[in-house]
Amino acid sequence: MGKKSFERPERLQFTDTGYATETLGVRAGQYRSEEGEHSDAIYATSSFVYTSAQEAAATFGGDIEGNVYSRFTNPTVQAFERRIAAMEGGERAIATSSGMAAILSLCLSLMKQGDHVVCSRSVFGSTVSLFEKYISRTGIETSFVDPKDLDAWRSAVRPNTRMFFMETPSNPLAEVTNIRAVSAIAQAAKAKLVVDNCFLTPALQKPLSLGADIVMHSATKYLDGQGRVVGGVVVGSDTDMEEVFGFVRTAGTCLSPFNAWLFQKGLETLSLRMRAHSDAALQLAQWLEQQPQVERVYYSGLSSHPQHELAASQQSGFGGVLSFEVKSSDADLKAAAWRCIDATQMISITGNLGDVKTTLTHPATTTHGRMSAEARAAAGIRDNLIRVSVGLENLEDIKADLQLGLNAL
Numbered sequence: 001m002g003k004k005s006f007e008r009p010e011r012l013q014f015t016d017t018g019y020a021t022e023t024l025g026v027r028a029g030q031y032r033s034e035e036g037e038h039s040d041a042i043y044a045t046s047s048f049v050y051t052s053a054q055e056a057a058a059t060f061g062g063d064i065e066g067n068v069y070s071r072f073t074n075p076t077v078q079a080f081e082r083r084i085a086a087m088e089g090g091e092r093a094i095a096t097s098s099g100m101a102a103i104l105s106l107c108l109s110l111m112k113q114g115d116h117v118v119c120s121r122s123v124f125g126s127t128v129s130l131f132e133k134y135i136s137r138t139g140i141e142t143s144f145v146d147p148k149d150l151d152a153w154r155s156a157v158r159p160n161t162r163m164f165f166m167e168t169p170s171n172p173l174a175e176v177t178n179i180r181a182v183s184a185i186a187q188a189a190k191a192k193l194v195v196d197n198c199f200l201t202p203a204l205q206k207p208l209s210l211g212a213d214i215v216m217h218s219a220t221k222y223l224d225g226q227g228r229v230v231g232g233v234v235v236g237s238d239t240d241m242e243e244v245f246g247f248v249r250t251a252g253t254c255l256s257p258f259n260a261w262l263f264q265k266g267l268e269t270l271s272l273r274m275r276a277h278s279d280a281a282l283q284l285a286q287w288l289e290q291q292p293q294v295e296r297v298y299y300s301g302l303s304s305h306p307q308h309e310l311a312a313s314q315q316s317g318f319g320g321v322l323s324f325e326v327k328s329s330d331a332d333l334k335a336a337a338w339r340c341i342d343a344t345q346m347i348s349i350t351g352n353l354g355d356v357k358t359t360l361t362h363p364a365t366t367t368h369g370r371m372s373a374e375a376r377a378a379a380g381i382r383d384n385l386i387r388v389s390v391g392l393e394n395l396e397d398i399k400a401d402l403q404l405g406l407n408a409l
């Protein structure tokens with residue numbers, strides 16, 4: 001027998017155009033081998049082999065398409081990347097080992113020493129640390145602004161500003177940032193707007209269609225949706241993603257094939273889950289507003305939320321995360337929140353969110369515990385605040401469990 005052809009066999013490929021997000025979540029980007037598997041294979045391999053030295057040289061040289069090494073490309077990882085890119089409406093996606101690795105890879109591939117970032121002050125805690133403590137060492141400075149204040153975004157711009165970074169709705173207070181308006185300011189400043197779309201996912205919000213240049217995710221949360229693995233992804237133009245790809249393949253902030261496979265399976269049920277999480281969260285938020293032991297509920301789906309209309313204008317749902325402040329006659333607000341949390345029986349006490357299991361978090365002493373008391377106060381995170389990531393258990397069971405907590409106040 002002669003040597004195999006250099007040509008890769010035709011794959012059954014789904015073309016992504018003209019389909020709705022639910023369909024893309026199930027079908028887009030699948031890689032099917034000659035075996036014809038219906039589900040996606042996991043390519044658990046570090047490297048790839050060739051039928052000749054010539055083919056190896058041509059593949060390494062980029063003259064023909066093909067995989068070389070899984071730090072560079074891997075079919076399972078690429079299948080996940082194609083699927084999330086299609087769902088976000090972006091040209092290309094690059095998967096990373098975590099959400100934080102996604103932000104690091106973006107910053108180090110798209111900026112250089114002397115550049116400047118304008119960042120919402122209501123972003124994930126590790127994002128603030130990454131900019132302040134580590135990205136700063138490369139000579140890239142970050143200014144933090146109140147994301148609701150458009151003048152603050154505008155006046156933070158410097159001649160060397162290259163990136164705007166935001167997250168909406170924010171964690172844990174559900175502050176909503178106007179993506180269209182901030183994107184116009186970024187564009188005027190010739191800076192790229194990056195939106196962390198972790199809380200809503202493309203099932204409920206598509207920042208690229210609202211003017212953002214790049215979307216990133218902690219895939220750890222809703223993209224997986226079942227609390228199994230850590231990972232991240234960035235989505236944007238071919239030009240920007242080629243830069244990010246260059247960094248990821250060199251620095252090794254890449255995603256493993258096994259984790260990519262789990263995320264790909266997660267995307268298949270994403271739209272369905274996000275709708276169910278959102279429906280339950282809205283009903284739970286409305287119920288909590290009625291409870292005498294609750295002082296205030298933060299959820300962008302409530303008509304009482306000060307930015308409800310803005311949220312409705314850029315989101316097709318409000319997501320599964322809400323938070324509430326408990327009332328207490330006790331001067332010790334933390335003790336009251338802890339009593340409420342500890343009296344529940346079913347709900348998980350954990351820092352994670354975006355899981356099928358409902359979770360409860362006391363932000364002041366966990367996710368936001370490393371901030372100074374003054375910084376927490378400035379951010380509006382009080383000691384009586386409790387965050388709920390509403391899962392997919394029966395809503396009446398979730399309410400009954402929270403009722404145990406409220407009864408303990």
Ligand SMILES: *Cc1c(COP(=O)(O)O)cnc(C)c1O
Pocket residue numbers: 098099100101124126127167171196198199217218219220221230231232
């Ligand atoms: C969890 C999270 C991150 C960080 O992602 P990891 O996967 O934990 O690295 C970034 N942004 C938001 C909004 C998050 O919730």
